[in-house]
Amino acid sequence: xxxxxxxxxxxxxxxxxxxxxxxxxxxxxxxxxxxxxxxxxxxxxxxxxxxxxxxxxxxxxxxxxxxxxxxxxxxxxxxxxxxxxxxxxxxxxxxxxxxxxxxxxxxxxxxxxxxxxxxxxxxxxxxxxxxxxxxxxxxxxxxxxxxxxxxxxxxxxxxxxxxxxxxxxxxxxxxxxxxxxxxxxxxxxxxxxxxxxxxxxxxxxxxxxxxxxxxxxxxxxxxxxxxxxxxxxxxxxxxxxxxxxxxxxxxxxxxxxxxxxx
Numbered sequence: 001x002x003x004x005x006x007x008x009x010x011x012x013x014x015x016x017x018x019x020x021x022x023x024x025x026x027x028x029x030x031x032x033x034x035x036x037x038x039x040x041x042x043x044x045x046x047x048x049x050x051x052x053x054x055x056x057x058x059x060x061x062x063x064x065x066x067x068x069x070x071x072x073x074x075x076x077x078x079x080x081x082x083x084x085x086x087x088x089x090x091x092x093x094x095x096x097x098x099x100x101x102x103x104x105x106x107x108x109x110x111x112x113x114x115x116x117x118x119x120x121x122x123x124x125x126x127x128x129x130x131x132x133x134x135x136x137x138x139x140x141x142x143x144x145x146x147x148x149x150x151x152x153x154x155x156x157x158x159x160x161x162x163x164x165x166x167x168x169x170x171x172x173x174x175x176x177x178x179x180x181x182x183x184x185x186x187x188x189x190x191x192x193x194x195x196x197x198x199x200x201x202x203x204x205x206x207x208x209x210x211x212x213x214x215x216x217x218x219x220x221x222x223x224x225x226x227x228x229x230x231x232x233x234x235x236x237x238x239x240x241x242x243x244x245x246x247x248x249x250x251x252x253x254x255x256x257x258x259x260x261x262x
Contacts, residue, residue: 007035
């Protein structure tokens, strides 16, 4: 396979894709380095060297990372559908494989005069796992997913740690229907009205812990202990009773002692 001097990158797709946007800058950097390696591969788009699968320990050395850090990052990328894995366990970029297939068709069409082959429908290579991803999703679907995640975040009653929250929501909608999740979040927000906000969990904590499965009766904070609170009805009643009986602050009030012993 001939070497190409440049890699195709689609900034709009990159920035609109919720999977990519759910990554932190380190994880995005690792994925970009992996794309560079796949671009140089003899099987463009596949994580290989000399037609051999790049194992995790080799990838760790290539990236200058520990094996543990590499494994953790790969898991995150896979959880968000950033890459796919073929039947041989080789990581590949769906977008890069598709673009390379299209490039080869165009090259052959050029040799034969152009147009006939360009009318062929471009297909994904056989036996590839179809998973939602940053690379292959269209701009419209990516934008829709991003809007869904944003809508759920806005419905949550506490707006903090947005980057982590979006990441947690993106994982959550893979476990529960997004419309059902939105409905539950809206109900939770209503239950937290009038409650002390310090007892409302951060959104990333709530979604990562799958708190949408909680018994809704537990959503409201427990009322603070009224002991020592002079504004409660019980304390007011006790104070009034003590005054009426002449026992306020354990002092005895009489005509001869009008100040109550003061």
